[in-house]
Structures are given as C-alpha cells and as structure tokens.
Amino acid sequence: MTDLAISPARNQNRTSKIVLRWILYLILGIFVIFYLMPLFVMVSTSLKSLEEIRTGDLVSLPREVTFDAWITAWSSACTGIRCEGVRPFFWNSVMIAVPAVLISTLIGALNGYVVAQWRFRGANLFFAAMLFGCFIPFQVVLLPMARLLGLMGIAGTIPGLIFVHVIYGLGFTTLFFRNYYVSIPSELTKAAKIDGAGFLRIFWSIFLPLSLPIIVVTVIWQFTQIWNDFLFGVSFSQAGTQPITVALNNIVNSTTGVKEYNVDMATAIIAALPTLLVYVIAGKYFIRGLTAGSVKG
Amino acid sequence: MTKWLEHHLPKLVLAPSFIAVLIFVYGFIAWTAWVSLTRSRLLPKYDIHGFIQYDRLFASLRWDVAMNNLFLFGTLFIVISMVLGLILAILLDQNIRTEGAIRTIYLYPMALSMIVTGTAWKWILNPGLGIEATVRGWGFENFKFDWLVNPDMAIYTIVIAAIWQSSGFVMALFLAGLRSVDTEIIRAAQVDGIPTWRVYTAIIIPSMAPIFLSAFIVLSHLAIKSFDLVIALTGGGPGFASDLPATYMYAMAFSRGDIGQAASSAMIMMAVVFTIVVPYLYSELRVKND
Numbered sequence: 001m002t003d004l005a006i007s008p009a010r011n012q013n014r015t016s017k018i019v020l021r022w023i024l025y026l027i028l029g030i031f032v033i034f035y036l037m038p039l040f041v042m043v044s045t046s047l048k049s050l051e052e053i054r055t056g057d058l059v060s061l062p063r064e065v066t067f068d069a070w071i072t073a074w075s076s077a078c079t080g081i082r083c084e085g086v087r088p089f090f091w092n093s094v095m096i097a098v099p100a101v102l103i104s105t106l107i108g109a110l111n112g113y114v115v116a117q118w119r120f121r122g123a124n125l126f127f128a129a130m131l132f133g134c135f136i137p138f139q140v141v142l143l144p145m146a147r148l149l150g151l152m153g154i155a156g157t158i159p160g161l162i163f164v165h166v167i168y169g170l171g172f173t174t175l176f177f178r179n180y181y182v183s184i185p186s187e188l189t190k191a192a193k194i195d196g197a198g199f200l201r202i203f204w205s206i207f208l209p210l211s212l213p214i215i216v217v218t219v220i221w222q223f224t225q226i227w228n229d230f231l232f233g234v235s236f237s238q239a240g241t242q243p244i245t246v247a248l249n250n251i252v253n254s255t256t257g258v259k260e261y262n263v264d265m266a267t268a269i270i271a272a273l274p275t276l277l278v279y280v281i282a283g284k285y286f287i288r289g290l291t292a293g294s295v296k297g
Numbered sequence: 298m299t300k301w302l303e304h305h306l307p308k309l310v311l312a313p314s315f316i317a318v319l320i321f322v323y324g325f326i327a328w329t330a331w332v333s334l335t336r337s338r339l340l341p342k343y344d345i346h347g348f349i350q351y352d353r354l355f356a357s358l359r360w361d362v363a364m365n366n367l368f369l370f371g372t373l374f375i376v377i378s379m380v381l382g383l384i385l386a387i388l389l390d391q392n393i394r395t396e397g398a399i400r401t402i403y404l405y406p407m408a409l410s411m412i413v414t415g416t417a418w419k420w421i422l423n424p425g426l427g428i429e430a431t432v433r434g435w436g437f438e439n440f441k442f443d444w445l446v447n448p449d450m451a452i453y454t455i456v457i458a459a460i461w462q463s464s465g466f467v468m469a470l471f472l473a474g475l476r477s478v479d480t481e482i483i484r485a486a487q488v489d490g491i492p493t494w495r496v497y498t499a500i501i502i503p504s505m506a507p508i509f510l511s512a513f514i515v516l517s518h519l520a521i522k523s524f525d526l527v528i529a530l531t532g533g534g535p536g537f538a539s540d541l542p543a544t545y546m547y548a549m550a551f552s553r554g555d556i557g558q559a560a561s562s563a564m565i566m567m568a569v570v571f572t573i574v575v576p577y578l579y580s581e582l583r584v585k586n587d
Contacts, residue, residue, distance in 0.1 A: 028388055032402050035465065038417040039405075045420065057431035058421065110310050118307035126315055128578070133322040135574045137522050139546045139563040141325040143332065143341070143556060167321045170314055199306040228410035230525040235551065245412040249529055252416050261420060268416040272409050279408035283401060286408065287469055 046070060046265040053261050069262035073270060077263050079250040082239070086267050089247035093227055095158055096243055100165035101222040107166070108173020108218060109211065113203050115174065116181035117189050127178060134171035141168075142235055149236060156238035164236060165226050172225075173218050176292055180214040181207065213285070220282055221289035224275050244271045326567065333560035341556050350561035360562065363540040366452050367569075370541065371520040373456045374463075378516055379509070381460065382467025387497065389468070390475045400472070403465035411462065415529025418458040419445065448538035451531045455523070455539060458530055463519060467512050474508040475501065514577050521570055542566050 041058055046069050048062040056063070075085040115127050145164060146155070154160035184207070192202045233243040242250075248271045252264045279286050302309075334345045354360050385403060389396055406414065421427045424443040432440040444450035478501050486496045524543035527533055533540040533548070540548075542562055550559035 024388060024391060024393075028385075028393065028399055031385060032399060035402050035406060035461070038414075038421060038461065041421055042417050053426065057434045058427055059431060107314060111314050114307045114311050120308065123311075126311060126318075129323075130314070130318055131578060132575075133318055135518060135570060135578070136322060136326065137543070137563070137566045137570050139524075139543055139559075140329050140567045141321065142546075142563070143550055143559060144325040144328040145321070146550075147341075167317055170317065174314070198303050199310075224408060228412075230410065230412050230528070231547075234528075235547075245410050245525070248410075248416060249412050252419070252529070253532070261423075261426070264416060265420065268413045272413040275408045275410070276405065279405055280401075283404075287404065290407065290466060291470060291473060 042265045042269055046073075046262050046269060048262055050258070050260060050262060069260065069266040070270075072260070072263045073251075073266035077251050077260075077267060078254055079242075079247050080239075080254060086244060086247050086251065086270055088240075089242055089244045090270065092158065092237075092241055093244040096161045096165065097223055097226045100162045100169065100226050101219055103162075104166045104169035104173050104222055105215065105218050107170060108175075109177045109208075109215070110203070111170070111174040112177025112179075112181050113207055115178045117184070117186060117207075118199070127174070130171050130174050132171075133168070134175065138168065138231055142231075146235065156236065156241055158241050161232060161236055161241070161243070164232050165229070168232075169222050169225065172221065176214055176218045176221070176289070177211075179292065180211070184210065216282065216285045217289045217292065220278055220285050221292075223278060224286070224289075227275050247271075329560045329563055329567075332556060333564045335557060337557040337560070339554040339556070350557040351565075354558060354561050354565070357558075359537050359540060360542075360545055362537055363542050363545040366539060367521065367541050370452055370456055370459070370523070371517060373453075374459050374520050375513060375516045377456070378460050378464045378467050379512055381464045382512070383471050383502075385464070385468040386471035386475055389472060400469070403468055405465070406462045407466045409462065411523075411525035412529045414458055414462050415526050418454065418461070419530050422454055422457075445531065446535055448535045451535060451539040455527055455530055455541075458526055459519075459523065462526075463516065467516070470508055470512050470515075471505065474505040478504055510577070514574065517573050518570065521566060521573075542569075 037059075044060070044062055045053060045058075047065045047067070048056065049064065049066050049068070052063060073085060074087050076083055077085045079086075079089070111130075115123050149155040149160045149164075152160075154163065188206060189202055192206060197205070227243075228245065229243065230245045230249070233246045234249075237243065237246060248267050251267050331343070331345070332341050333350050334347065335342045336344075336346050336349065389399060393399065422442070422445040424430070424446060427442075429440060429442040432442070444454045482500060483496055486500060487493075491499075522543060523541055524547065527539060527541055527544050531539040533544045537545075542565065546559050546562040546566065549555045549562060
C-alpha cells in the first residue's frame with residue numbers, strides 16, 4: 001500500500017506536471033487571441049459610430065452598438081463614383097462563382113475518371129501537363145488572356161470571368177478527382193465492362209455515387225478560390241462586373257469624403273462571410289482540400 | 298460507328314481540357330515569352346529584339362526593390378510560418394481537451410480573402426487610430442508603431458499579415474504529420490527513458506521531412522504569388538517601398554501601359570516558380586508511378 005504515502009519526489013513531479021500543463025494552455029491561449037484579434041477588431045469597429053472610433057481605442061467593445069455601418073456598406077457605400085454599396089458586387093461574385101464552380105467540378109470529375117481508370121498512352125503526360133498548370137504564377141497568362149477575352153468579345157463581362165476561372169481551376173479539380181478515383185480498384189471498371197456497361201454508364205452509376213466526399217472537397221476548394229480571387233477580378237472586369245473583393249478594395253481605398261472605417265470593416269466582413277460560413281459548416285472538407293496534394297499518401 | 302465512339306470516348310472527353318491546357322497555359326506562356334523579347338509598349342509588337350526588356354528590367358530601381366522585397370518577405374514568411382506552425386502543432390499534440398476548437402480558430406484565416414486580411418491589418422496598423430493610438434491611450438505616450446507608412450518597415454507589415462493568414466495551415470499540415478508517425482517507436486523511446494524533447498528532435502521531426510518539403514513548396518508558392526495582400530495593405534507603398542514582383546508586373550501591364558516590362562517581369566516570376574516547383578513535381582510523379 002505505498003499509494004497512501006506519496007513520496008515527496010513524486011509529489012514534486014506531479015506539481016511540475018500541472019505547472020507545465022498550465023504553461024501549455026497559456027501559450028495556446030495567447031495564440032487563440034492572436035488569431036482572433038483581427039476578427040474581433042473588425043466586428044467591433046463595424047458596430048461603432050465614427051465618433052466613437054475617433055475617440056475610443058481599437059480593442060474596446062462598442063459603447064453603443066449601431067448597425068448603420070452595415071447598412072451603408074450593403075446599400076450605399078461608394079466605390080469610385082458609384083454609391084450603391086457592396087450589394088451588386090456581392091451578387092456579381094455569386095454569379096461568377098456558382099457556374100464556375102459547377103462547370104470546373106464536372107469537367108474535373110470526368111477528367112479524373114479518365115486519367116485514373118481508362119489509362120491510355122499519353123494519359124500520364126496529360127496529367128503532368130495539367131498539374132504543372134496549377135503552379136504557374138497567373139501573371140504569366142494575364143496579358144494574352146486580356147487580349148483573347150477582347151477578341152472573343154467577352155472582355156469585362158461576367159461570362160468572361162467565369163471562363164477564366166473554369167480554365168485555371170481545371171488543374172486542381174482534375175487532380176482532386178484523379179487522386180480519389182485512383183484508389184478505386186480497376187477490377188470494378190473491368191467487371192462492369194464485361195457486363196456490357198459503357199464509359200458513361202460506369203461513370204454515372206458506379207463512380208458518381210461513390211464521389212460525394214470528393215465532390216464536397218472540390219466544390220469547397222473551388223468556391224473559396226473563386227470567391228476570394230482578386231487578380232483575375234481586377235484584371236478582367238469593368239465598372240459594373242467587379243467581384244466583391246475588387247469592390248472591397250475600392251471602397252477601402254476611395255479617397256472621396258470622410259474615411260469611414262466602420263463601413264470598411266462591415267464591407268470586409270460581408271466579403272468574408274460566405275467563405276467563413278463554408279469553413280465553419282464544412283471545415284473538415286476545407287482542410288482536406290488544402291492538404292490534398294501537399295501531404296503524401 | 299457506336300463502337301468506334303465507345304472506344305474513343307475517354308480520349309474525346311479529355312480532348313477539350315487537353316486543348317485548353319495547351320492553349321491557355323503553354324500557348325500563353327509562349328506568347329508572354331515572345332512578347333518579352335520585343336519592344337512592346339502600349340500595344341504588343343512581334344518583332345524580336347533580343348533581351349532589351351530584361352536589360353531594362355534589371356536596370357530598374359523599382360524592380361530591384363521588388364526582388365529584394367520578395368527575398369526578404371519570402372524568407373521571413375516561410376521560416377516564421379514553419380517554426381510557428383511546428384511549435385503550435387507540437388503543443389496541440391499533447392492531448393489538449395479543446396483541441397478541435399483551438400484548431401478551428403488557428404486555421405480560419407486561411408478561409409479569408411487576402412483582400413479581407415489586408416483590410417483588417419491595414420486598420421489595425423493604422424498609426425493614427427490603430428495599435429499605436431491604442432497603446433498611447435493606455436499611457437505610453439511615446440509608443441511608436443508606424444510601419445505601415447514607414448518606407449523601411451512597410452514590407453514587414455506584409456510579413457505579419459501573411460504569417461497570420463497562413464501559419465495555421467502549416468500547423469494543420471504538421472499536426473497531420475505528427476499523427477502519422479509510428480506510435481510504437483515513440484512508446485519504445487519513452488520506455489527507454491529518453492526525454493520527450495529528444496524524442497521530438499531525434500525521431501519525430503526527422504521523420505516528417507516530406508512534410509517540411511510540402512510546406513516549403515506551398516509557402517514559397519504563396520510568397521511569389523502574393524499580390525492581393527500587398528494591394529490591400531500597402532498598395533506597394535509608400536512610393537514603391539513594398540512592391541513585390543507581382544505588383545510590379547500588374548502596374549506595368551495595367552497602369553503604366555508597358556507590356557514589354559510586364560511580360561519580362563512575369564517571365565522572371567515564372568522562372569522563380571519553375572526552379573522551386575518542377576523538381577518537386579518531378580519527384581512526386583516519379584514516386585507515384587513506381
């Protein structure tokens with residue numbers, strides 16, 4: 001029964017363990033504050049009046065909560081000369097992102113299915129060529145794309161932006177589906193072929209029903225990429241077709257009138273909300289998309 | 298006919314994407330490379346004049362600043378994000394009860410647009426009303442934190458915001474790596490009385506070498522492409538003190554109307570990515586084909 005007489009050494013060991021544990025939680029807590037601080041500052045600034053922003057400090061809670069800045073941001077903030085708020089640009093982003101996500105995911109699924117299951121000579125070369133396209137800095141295609149969109153007559157339009165996002169999203173969507181389908185045994189395809197099922201039939205009734213997780217991962221990845229895009233948005237849009245990231249940047253940098261920091265912050269939160277929501281609801285799939293291809297195995 | 302179709306259907310399905318990649322990736326790179334060898338200004342010209350654009354580029358002070366900034370920003374961003382990510386991953390791997398919630402908080406910045414991140418940090422770092430004013434308000438009258446408007450320090454504000462955005466992602470990568478290390482070996486080491494820090498430095502961290510490589514590739518890629526964050530945070534300023542190659546290229550292409558310079562700077566960016574990514578892709582594809 002040595003348990004009853006706890007030795008001093010063991011007791012000390014235990015205290016040091018508890019102290020270590022507290023230090024551990026303290027450090028983790030400090031970083032929680034570090035990561036949350038900007039979000040907190042954004043939200044609290046957006047709920048303050050300009051008067052309070054000028055006199056109060058950054059990290060204080062609003063003394064008087066007001067939603068005026070949010071209303072201004074949504075419906076009357078100025079981007080350059082137009083003062084319609086961020087609403088039309090929010091819908092621009094939706095109208096760009098939804099078709100671009102759906103089309104690039106569908107094509108990626110078919111491509112991945114072919115590369116993984118219907119190997120033919122050159123399929124690997126195709127895949128390598130495509131993969132490389134994921135990594136190019138887009139600056140290198142900006143100039144010719146601007147000219148091509150002009151020649152096609154869709155420069156500065158929403159269909160033009162959808163087109164660009166589909167083209168440069170294909171590398172990643174193909175990669176995601178290919179890596180997923182490669183783990184499905186090829187005997188399945190062979191057996192189905194013997195039973196007389198064709199290329200599309202096998203895809204439709206065998207592969208697609210198995211694909212829900214990878215579809216979610218791909219859709220989330222593409223949606224985040226396209227919603228958060230700025231480079232294509234600022235290069236290939238014009239006054240009425242800008243996505244929300246471009247509008248946000250214009251509102252923040254517009255030099256006319258009084259600088260309304262609360263409106264800037266409300267706009268930024270509106271711009272961040274869709275992807276943030278996706279992250280909160282489906283974080284697991286978001287992380288899987290991020291790490292796909294960067295962690296081996 | 299239907300038999301022929303059925304036989305060739307897989308290739309026909311791939312064909313449009315294949316053609317698209319050929320034109321919009323490789324064809325466009327070739328176009329940019331070609332134009333970078335001409336005297337193009339406001340409009341592209343197609344007679345080759347050798348490397349005059351590159352001579353102009355390397356003689357340009359602004360480009361020099363942009364490249365130095367890329368080196369400084371890239372190094373600090375990659376090293377600090379990796380160190381921070383590794384430390385956080387190891388701390389989180391100690392059976393923390395609220396691990397799920399903490400992980401979610403560390404990683405959420407990755408879901409935000411760089412423009413949103415830039416806007417938030419621009420406000421926080423605003424000398425008149427941000428941290429500087431707040432700390433002064435607490436009684437430290439001489440506190441100075443004006444990096445955002447200080448030409449020598451502006452690039453470091455981009456480092457701070459970029460680390461805030463991406464370090465959680467590196468943490469997630471490392472955490473996944475820590476979890477995949479063989480627990481048998483760790484237990485055996487613990488039974489032998491090897492101290493925990495030695496277990497980490499001698500066994501666990503070396504076995505995560507591939508993850509260090511992946512994190513390095515992803516982060517360096519992010520660093521070279523950084524454009525939105527600079528635009529939103531400093532606009533490349535004050536002056537062009539915080540320009541990066543990406544913002545230089547954009548300024549030449551769309552506000553200065555100097556297509557030759559835009560093309561040649563894009564090609565240099567491409568070359569930098571190439572030297573980092575191609576060996577990596579090559580080794581990845583080779584391993585997977587074996």
